[in-house]
Amino acid sequence: MARRSKHHLPQTASQFDADWFTSVLGAQYGAAVTDVKSQTIGEGIGFLGELHRCELTWDRPVDAPGAVVIKIPSKIQKNRSLGEGLAVYEREIRVYSEMRSWLGIAMPEFVYADCDPHPAPWLEPLFVFLFEKLSIRGVSRVLDLLLLIGAKSSRRYLLMIEAIDDARAPQQLEGGSIEDALLGLETLARFHANNWMDPERRDEHPIIWSVGHVPKVAQASYRRNRDAFMSRFGSLIGDQMVAKMDEVQRRLPHLCSLMEREPWTLCHGDYRLDNLMFRSDGETIVLDWQNLSWGRPGWEVAYFITTGLDPYYRSEEQVMLDRYHQVLVEAGVDDYSYSDLVADVTIAKAVLAHRMVAGDDLLDTEMEKSETEFIEVLVKRVIGWVDLDI
Incomplete structure (x- = not known):
């Protein structure tokens, strides 16, 4: 039996095109995106992900965002492995999509998010158990393993929020x-x-x-x-x-x-x-x-x-x-x-x-x-x- 193909979830800036934006936002705003201009605004040191600002042109006057910021995981292996190990990508998606309304603080408007399901949710409690029970030397070895697993992760994440201008x-x-x-x-x-x-x-x-x-x-x-x-x-x-x-x-x-x-x-x-x-x-x-x-x-x-x-x-x-x-x-x-x-x-x-x-x-x-x-x-x-x- 052929493996079911994954749904389209862009992980590079070149994939943030008008068709994709229309597919995820068109029904929400009742319009289509006809043009996208993207700019990278954050990457490298201190960034566990990439930030891309996208200016959107719509096919009609509509109360929809003219610009958004998209966050995806870093392409730098060490940053990506740390981000996976700390669960930062999933956590931020959950904060915006599930917790934003009651946190009691001003933050960018949530627009859209998507991520693959966790392939092994049992791993985190296992690693926490080992970190608590092992010696510091043993923890160091397990930490290397955790970061190695994170670096090889193919799990996809995407968060879209309003651009603050x-x-x-x-x-x-x-x-x-x-x-x-x-x-x-x-x-x-x-x-x-x-x-x-x-x-x-x-x-x-x-x-x-x-x-x-x-x-x-x-x-x-x-x-x-x-x-x-x-x-x-x-x-x-x-x-x-x-x-x-x-x-x-x-x-x-x-x-x-x-x-x-x-x-x-x-x-x-x-x-x-x-x-x-x-x-x-x-x-x-x-x-x-x-x-x-x-x-x-x-x-x-x-x-x-x-x-x-x-x-x-x-x-x-x-x-x-x-x-x-x-x-x-x-x-x-x-x-x-x-x-x-x-x-x-x-x-x-x-x-x-x-x-x-x-x-x-x-x-x-x-x-x-x-x-x-x-x-x-x-x-x-x-x-x-x-x-x-x-």
Whole structure:
């Protein structure tokens, strides 16, 4: 018997043609697409997928998007394997298609999505079981196997969302301003409050992992990347910080467990300046929902501040934490004190710096000179916020 052919699900920009757009959107909008102009807007380092902006010409006046952004998996093998291992492609599709209406935050409009069914859904719980039971050395070997499987995956994914053209995009490499940071923290506080301690929302979607998910994976990655990272960045961060990272490595399971205590909330998972867009009316649009997770809110506050602002702004940290906590309380949260926030942020900053080391072998993918500079800036920025006395 002949194998049934797969339905058409484009995985390259050349396949985003007028006929395909009409086939998936025509019935919804009662019109046909006659022309498509595509432009790649994101790929390479830091991108687990490709982003393509497509301008659409319709055959008649219609209330339909004139431009959309399409996200598909990366063609870079290492990025693709990591994306599969972290389940980011399926997670983002589910966020837009199933969760967008109740997350309580402004994000691009969902237009269309499609993906192949998971060929082996039993693999994830098996790998999690192994990661929890094996030694760090054993976890490292299993991690290699997981990434190998991910790199060979033929599973197809596609997400189509509206193109945002009326908002300002800050530049993370240049470092953010206090004004942008405060706007971002206000939006984050309202998002956290909207999803505060809601087990039904979390548990209904097992693909939402905790921020401290299987810490042995990070320990295994740190173990095999440490020497190369220190050779590259050791002089930049100093001996005291190297010793602090080694201490975090030893304490990581406990520190991660602290980020899973009550009270917890849903976390965006990659809340940084590059994923925010500011409209002139004060609305903040939040992009890139591949890493939606749950955990202590201070984790995400620390992530946002340390990735977006140079340590020069450490003197403004209290102002930023005050603003976040004030908005959180105003939104109805009454079981998370300011001292809780400060304690969580302090721990999270050290764990995030450890992750810079653990992820070092994933940061060298097809880097141009400007991208190398970005990594150096990001390492110096994140590690520069770490408190040595946790």
